[in-house]
Amino acid sequence: MKIEGNIATGYGKGAYFLGQEFYKNxxxxxxxFIPFPGTLNIIVPEEKLEYIKKLKNSSKNTIKSDEGFGGVKYIxxxxxxxxxxAIVFPDKTTHEENYLEFIAEDNLRKKLNLKDGDKVKIQITDF
Structure with missing residues:
Protein backbone atom coordinates (compact mmCIF):
# COMPACT_ATOMS: atom_id res chain seq x y z
CA MET A 1 0.00 0.00 0.00
CA LYS A 2 1.23 3.48 -0.85
CA ILE A 3 0.30 6.63 1.01
CA GLU A 4 0.92 10.14 -0.25
CA GLY A 5 1.06 13.18 1.94
CA ASN A 6 2.59 16.60 2.43
CA ILE A 7 5.55 17.54 4.61
CA ALA A 8 4.76 19.66 7.67
CA THR A 9 6.78 21.07 10.54
CA GLY A 10 6.27 19.24 13.82
CA TYR A 11 6.67 20.31 17.42
CA GLY A 12 10.26 19.15 17.85
CA LYS A 13 9.41 16.54 20.47
CA GLY A 14 10.51 13.63 18.27
CA ALA A 15 14.06 14.99 18.29
CA TYR A 16 14.21 14.77 22.07
CA PHE A 17 12.81 11.25 22.32
CA LEU A 18 14.76 9.80 19.41
CA GLY A 19 17.92 11.24 20.92
CA GLN A 20 17.47 9.08 24.03
CA GLU A 21 19.60 5.92 24.31
CA PHE A 22 16.52 3.84 25.14
CA TYR A 23 14.83 4.57 21.79
CA LYS A 24 18.08 4.52 19.80
CA ASN A 25 18.86 1.04 21.09
CA PHE A 33 19.07 1.46 12.20
CA ILE A 34 19.67 4.18 14.76
CA PRO A 35 17.14 6.89 13.94
CA PHE A 36 18.10 10.47 13.24
CA PRO A 37 16.87 12.49 16.24
CA GLY A 38 13.70 13.83 14.72
CA THR A 39 10.69 12.68 12.73
CA LEU A 40 9.57 13.66 9.27
CA ASN A 41 5.96 14.77 9.70
CA ILE A 42 3.62 13.97 6.85
CA ILE A 43 0.01 15.14 6.66
CA VAL A 44 -2.16 12.57 4.90
CA PRO A 45 -5.54 13.13 3.25
CA GLU A 46 -8.69 12.56 5.29
CA GLU A 47 -9.72 9.61 3.10
CA LYS A 48 -6.64 7.66 4.30
CA LEU A 49 -7.45 8.02 8.02
CA GLU A 50 -9.42 4.75 8.29
CA TYR A 51 -6.56 2.84 6.68
CA ILE A 52 -4.03 4.49 9.00
CA LYS A 53 -6.14 3.63 12.06
CA LYS A 54 -6.22 0.00 10.91
CA LEU A 55 -2.44 0.05 10.44
CA LYS A 56 -1.88 1.42 13.90
CA ASN A 57 -4.38 -0.81 15.68
CA SER A 58 -3.26 -4.03 14.01
CA SER A 59 0.50 -3.45 14.22
CA LYS A 60 2.24 -6.04 16.35
CA ASN A 61 5.55 -4.17 16.12
CA THR A 62 5.98 -2.46 19.46
CA ILE A 63 8.54 -0.95 21.74
CA LYS A 64 7.13 -1.41 25.20
CA SER A 65 7.24 1.43 27.69
CA ASP A 66 10.16 1.13 30.09
CA GLU A 67 12.56 3.24 32.12
CA GLY A 68 10.08 6.12 32.18
CA PHE A 69 9.69 6.13 28.39
CA GLY A 70 6.37 5.63 26.61
CA GLY A 71 5.58 2.79 24.26
CA VAL A 72 5.65 3.08 20.48
CA LYS A 73 4.05 1.06 17.71
CA TYR A 74 5.85 1.12 14.39
CA ILE A 75 5.46 -0.11 10.83
CA ALA A 86 9.41 3.29 9.82
CA ILE A 87 6.18 5.07 10.59
CA VAL A 88 5.94 5.49 14.35
CA PHE A 89 2.83 5.75 16.50
CA PRO A 90 3.87 6.90 19.98
CA ASP A 91 1.48 6.06 22.81
CA LYS A 92 1.66 9.70 23.81
CA THR A 93 1.47 12.23 20.98
CA THR A 94 0.28 15.77 20.45
CA HIS A 95 -0.28 15.34 16.70
CA GLU A 96 -3.66 15.08 15.03
CA GLU A 97 -4.47 11.64 13.63
CA ASN A 98 -3.81 12.78 10.05
CA TYR A 99 -0.08 13.27 10.87
CA LEU A 100 2.30 10.41 10.21
CA GLU A 101 5.73 10.47 11.79
CA PHE A 102 8.42 8.78 9.69
CA ILE A 103 11.86 7.92 11.06
CA ALA A 104 15.06 6.90 9.29
CA GLU A 105 18.76 7.07 10.01
CA ASP A 106 19.25 10.29 8.01
CA ASN A 107 18.00 13.85 8.28
CA LEU A 108 15.41 13.43 5.54
CA ARG A 109 14.68 17.11 5.03
CA LYS A 110 18.34 17.65 4.15
CA LYS A 111 18.94 14.40 2.29
CA LEU A 112 15.90 14.82 0.03
CA ASN A 113 15.85 18.65 0.10
CA LEU A 114 12.29 18.67 1.50
CA LYS A 115 10.33 21.66 2.70
CA ASP A 116 6.86 22.15 4.14
CA GLY A 117 4.17 21.40 1.59
CA ASP A 118 6.28 19.03 -0.54
CA LYS A 119 4.48 15.83 -1.52
CA VAL A 120 6.05 12.47 -0.62
CA LYS A 121 5.11 8.81 -1.02
CA ILE A 122 5.43 6.10 1.58
CA GLN A 123 5.30 2.39 0.75
CA ILE A 124 4.20 0.19 3.67
CA THR A 125 6.45 -2.87 3.69
CA ASP A 126 5.44 -5.03 6.65
CA PHE A 127 1.68 -4.86 7.06
Missing part, protein backbone atom coordinates in the same frame (compact mmCIF):
# COMPACT_ATOMS: atom_id res chain seq x y z
CA UNK A 26 15.33 -0.29 20.62
CA UNK A 27 14.92 0.98 17.05
CA UNK A 28 18.38 -0.29 16.14
CA UNK A 29 17.48 -3.71 17.55
CA UNK A 30 14.04 -3.89 15.93
CA UNK A 31 14.45 -1.92 12.68
CA UNK A 32 18.16 -2.23 11.98
CA UNK A 76 8.42 -0.52 8.52
CA UNK A 77 8.10 1.56 5.37
CA UNK A 78 10.02 3.06 2.46
CA UNK A 79 9.94 6.77 1.68
CA UNK A 80 10.21 7.93 -1.93
CA UNK A 81 11.15 4.41 -3.13
CA UNK A 82 14.62 4.70 -1.60
CA UNK A 83 14.71 5.50 2.13
CA UNK A 84 14.16 2.58 4.51
CA UNK A 85 12.57 3.61 7.76
Missing amino acids: KFNEKCG KAILENSITG
Whole structure:
Protein backbone atom coordinates (compact mmCIF):
# COMPACT_ATOMS: atom_id res chain seq x y z
CA MET A 1 0.00 0.00 0.00
CA LYS A 2 1.23 3.48 -0.85
CA ILE A 3 0.30 6.63 1.01
CA GLU A 4 0.92 10.14 -0.25
CA GLY A 5 1.06 13.18 1.94
CA ASN A 6 2.59 16.60 2.43
CA ILE A 7 5.55 17.54 4.61
CA ALA A 8 4.76 19.66 7.67
CA THR A 9 6.78 21.07 10.54
CA GLY A 10 6.27 19.24 13.82
CA TYR A 11 6.67 20.31 17.42
CA GLY A 12 10.26 19.15 17.85
CA LYS A 13 9.41 16.54 20.47
CA GLY A 14 10.51 13.63 18.27
CA ALA A 15 14.06 14.99 18.29
CA TYR A 16 14.21 14.77 22.07
CA PHE A 17 12.81 11.25 22.32
CA LEU A 18 14.76 9.80 19.41
CA GLY A 19 17.92 11.24 20.92
CA GLN A 20 17.47 9.08 24.03
CA GLU A 21 19.60 5.92 24.31
CA PHE A 22 16.52 3.84 25.14
CA TYR A 23 14.83 4.57 21.79
CA LYS A 24 18.08 4.52 19.80
CA ASN A 25 18.86 1.04 21.09
CA LYS A 26 15.33 -0.29 20.62
CA PHE A 27 14.92 0.98 17.05
CA ASN A 28 18.38 -0.29 16.14
CA GLU A 29 17.48 -3.71 17.55
CA LYS A 30 14.04 -3.89 15.93
CA CYS A 31 14.45 -1.92 12.68
CA GLY A 32 18.16 -2.23 11.98
CA PHE A 33 19.07 1.46 12.20
CA ILE A 34 19.67 4.18 14.76
CA PRO A 35 17.14 6.89 13.94
CA PHE A 36 18.10 10.47 13.24
CA PRO A 37 16.87 12.49 16.24
CA GLY A 38 13.70 13.83 14.72
CA THR A 39 10.69 12.68 12.73
CA LEU A 40 9.57 13.66 9.27
CA ASN A 41 5.96 14.77 9.70
CA ILE A 42 3.62 13.97 6.85
CA ILE A 43 0.01 15.14 6.66
CA VAL A 44 -2.16 12.57 4.90
CA PRO A 45 -5.54 13.13 3.25
CA GLU A 46 -8.69 12.56 5.29
CA GLU A 47 -9.72 9.61 3.10
CA LYS A 48 -6.64 7.66 4.30
CA LEU A 49 -7.45 8.02 8.02
CA GLU A 50 -9.42 4.75 8.29
CA TYR A 51 -6.56 2.84 6.68
CA ILE A 52 -4.03 4.49 9.00
CA LYS A 53 -6.14 3.63 12.06
CA LYS A 54 -6.22 0.00 10.91
CA LEU A 55 -2.44 0.05 10.44
CA LYS A 56 -1.88 1.42 13.90
CA ASN A 57 -4.38 -0.81 15.68
CA SER A 58 -3.26 -4.03 14.01
CA SER A 59 0.50 -3.45 14.22
CA LYS A 60 2.24 -6.04 16.35
CA ASN A 61 5.55 -4.17 16.12
CA THR A 62 5.98 -2.46 19.46
CA ILE A 63 8.54 -0.95 21.74
CA LYS A 64 7.13 -1.41 25.20
CA SER A 65 7.24 1.43 27.69
CA ASP A 66 10.16 1.13 30.09
CA GLU A 67 12.56 3.24 32.12
CA GLY A 68 10.08 6.12 32.18
CA PHE A 69 9.69 6.13 28.39
CA GLY A 70 6.37 5.63 26.61
CA GLY A 71 5.58 2.79 24.26
CA VAL A 72 5.65 3.08 20.48
CA LYS A 73 4.05 1.06 17.71
CA TYR A 74 5.85 1.12 14.39
CA ILE A 75 5.46 -0.11 10.83
CA LYS A 76 8.42 -0.52 8.52
CA ALA A 77 8.10 1.56 5.37
CA ILE A 78 10.02 3.06 2.46
CA LEU A 79 9.94 6.77 1.68
CA GLU A 80 10.21 7.93 -1.93
CA ASN A 81 11.15 4.41 -3.13
CA SER A 82 14.62 4.70 -1.60
CA ILE A 83 14.71 5.50 2.13
CA THR A 84 14.16 2.58 4.51
CA GLY A 85 12.57 3.61 7.76
CA ALA A 86 9.41 3.29 9.82
CA ILE A 87 6.18 5.07 10.59
CA VAL A 88 5.94 5.49 14.35
CA PHE A 89 2.83 5.75 16.50
CA PRO A 90 3.87 6.90 19.98
CA ASP A 91 1.48 6.06 22.81
CA LYS A 92 1.66 9.70 23.81
CA THR A 93 1.47 12.23 20.98
CA THR A 94 0.28 15.77 20.45
CA HIS A 95 -0.28 15.34 16.70
CA GLU A 96 -3.66 15.08 15.03
CA GLU A 97 -4.47 11.64 13.63
CA ASN A 98 -3.81 12.78 10.05
CA TYR A 99 -0.08 13.27 10.87
CA LEU A 100 2.30 10.41 10.21
CA GLU A 101 5.73 10.47 11.79
CA PHE A 102 8.42 8.78 9.69
CA ILE A 103 11.86 7.92 11.06
CA ALA A 104 15.06 6.90 9.29
CA GLU A 105 18.76 7.07 10.01
CA ASP A 106 19.25 10.29 8.01
CA ASN A 107 18.00 13.85 8.28
CA LEU A 108 15.41 13.43 5.54
CA ARG A 109 14.68 17.11 5.03
CA LYS A 110 18.34 17.65 4.15
CA LYS A 111 18.94 14.40 2.29
CA LEU A 112 15.90 14.82 0.03
CA ASN A 113 15.85 18.65 0.10
CA LEU A 114 12.29 18.67 1.50
CA LYS A 115 10.33 21.66 2.70
CA ASP A 116 6.86 22.15 4.14
CA GLY A 117 4.17 21.40 1.59
CA ASP A 118 6.28 19.03 -0.54
CA LYS A 119 4.48 15.83 -1.52
CA VAL A 120 6.05 12.47 -0.62
CA LYS A 121 5.11 8.81 -1.02
CA ILE A 122 5.43 6.10 1.58
CA GLN A 123 5.30 2.39 0.75
CA ILE A 124 4.20 0.19 3.67
CA THR A 125 6.45 -2.87 3.69
CA ASP A 126 5.44 -5.03 6.65
CA PHE A 127 1.68 -4.86 7.06
